[in-house]
Amino acid sequence: MKIKSIHLENFRNFESIDVSFDDINIIWGENAQGKTNLIEAIYLFTGAKSFRGAKDKELIRFGCEKSSLRLEFLSDIREQSAEIIIKDKRSVSLNGVKKKNSAELSNEIKAVVFSPVHLSMVKDGPRERRRFVDGALCQLKANYRKLLKEYSRGLDQRNALLKDIYRHPELEAMLYIWNQNLAATGAKIIYQRLKYLEALTPYVKNIFSGISSNREELDLKYSFYDGIPDLRELEKKLLKEYENSYSNDVLNRTTSVGPHRDDIEILINGKSARIYGSQGQQRSCVLALKLAEAALLEEMTGVKPIALLDDVMSELDETRQDYILNNIKSSQLFVTCCDKETILRLKEGKTIRIENGEVIN
Numbered sequence: 001m002k003i004k005s006i007h008l009e010n011f012r013n014f015e016s017i018d019v020s021f022d023d024i025n026i027i028w029g030e031n032a033q034g035k036t037n038l039i040e041a042i043y044l045f046t047g048a049k050s051f052r053g054a055k056d057k058e059l060i061r062f063g064c065e066k067s068s069l070r071l072e073f074l075s076d077i078r079e080q081s082a083e084i085i086i087k088d089k090r091s092v093s094l095n096g097v098k099k100k101n102s103a104e105l106s107n108e109i110k111a112v113v114f115s116p117v118h119l120s121m122v123k124d125g126p127r128e129r130r131r132f133v134d135g136a137l138c139q140l141k142a143n144y145r146k147l148l149k150e151y152s153r154g155l156d157q158r159n160a161l162l163k164d165i166y167r168h169p170e171l172e173a174m175l176y177i178w179n180q181n182l183a184a185t186g187a188k189i190i191y192q193r194l195k196y197l198e199a200l201t202p203y204v205k206n207i208f209s210g211i212s213s214n215r216e217e218l219d220l221k222y223s224f225y226d227g228i229p230d231l232r233e234l235e236k237k238l239l240k241e242y243e244n245s246y247s248n249d250v251l252n253r254t255t256s257v258g259p260h261r262d263d264i265e266i267l268i269n270g271k272s273a274r275i276y277g278s279q280g281q282q283r284s285c286v287l288a289l290k291l292a293e294a295a296l297l298e299e300m301t302g303v304k305p306i307a308l309l310d311d312v313m314s315e316l317d318e319t320r321q322d323y324i325l326n327n328i329k330s331s332q333l334f335v336t337c338c339d340k341e342t343i344l345r346l347k348e349g350k351t352i353r354i355e356n357g358e359v360i361n
Contacts, residue, residue: 002021008069047103112331113307113308123274175246221267
């Protein structure tokens with residue numbers, strides 16, 4: 001798929017703009033001019049909420065009643081048009097046909113997004129790394145989101161029971177039922193994560209190698225698992241972990257093991273990127289993961305997602321910047337940056353200057 005153009009009215013700091021796009025697009029200008037607002041608007045057409053965590057009412061230009069967004073794109077070798085109106089709530093239409101909700105656009109428009117907030121995937125604890133894998137799987141597997149919800153409900157029930165057992169030890173016998181339920185659902189989640197990482201890793205290695213000019217190697221390791229165990233064996237292992245953690249869990253009144261506590265370790269040349277990686281290396285890790293996600297999504301769905309890279313050039317040397325601008329051909333690319341020198345490295349594509357909510361020719 002390819003985004004051809006976007007029209008925005010009263011969105012963020014944009015009063016009214018029309019922008020057309022190429023295969024590679026650099027959106028540049030000083031800080032707080034509207035660069036991120038532009039790619040945020042594009043991202044809304046995937047059916048998702050703002051990647052900046054903003055509520056819909058915050059997307060409407062100050063003093064206005066509503067925002068209007070229209071996207072022209074090429075999909076399945078035909079031109080299509082999507083529109084989003086943000087007022088009290090979102091209303092969405094595709095090719096003039098009104099849709100029940102914005103999520104219905106996700107089948108037509110897919111994207112991966114990099115934002116500085118995603119650096120927490122490397123810098124912080126395991127939650128963001130699990131969220132990355134789970135989010136990617138939700139786009140690929142129709143039943144995966146249901147699995148996560150089922151596990152979450154079972155986890156809440158087990159934790160509630162642990163609190164009751166602390167006061168009423170006679171309830172201990174009931175714990176075995178929840179252990180079994182959690183083990184069955186948790187094993188499926190871990191199995192899907194392991195399968196996804198197995199498919200993702202070759203893409204990550206190749207992209208990271210290109211970004212680092214073959215100087216560094218990136219690898220991924222999921223918690224305590226080497227290879228992909230049989231699903232039944234995973235369930236048995238997880239059930240045993242729940243049983244072995246019983247005393248500790250009752251004492252702390254929470255479940256200490258399971259897929260909600262697992263981690264995906266990111267390694268550069270065999271060392272932890274979180275502990276030993278520089279700012280540029282950590283940024284390169286997240287970028288490689290996002291671009292690998294896009295490449296694998298295309299392979300598994302046949303839909304080529306767009307790549308939205310917000311402030312990706314910061315803290316990257318010239319070699320890494322050159323790779324991003326001139327060697328990523330698998331997706332239509334949107335890159336925001338502040339440094340005017342960056343656009344001079346672009347060999348082909350389009351530059352779009354944003355100043356005070358306007359496109360400057």
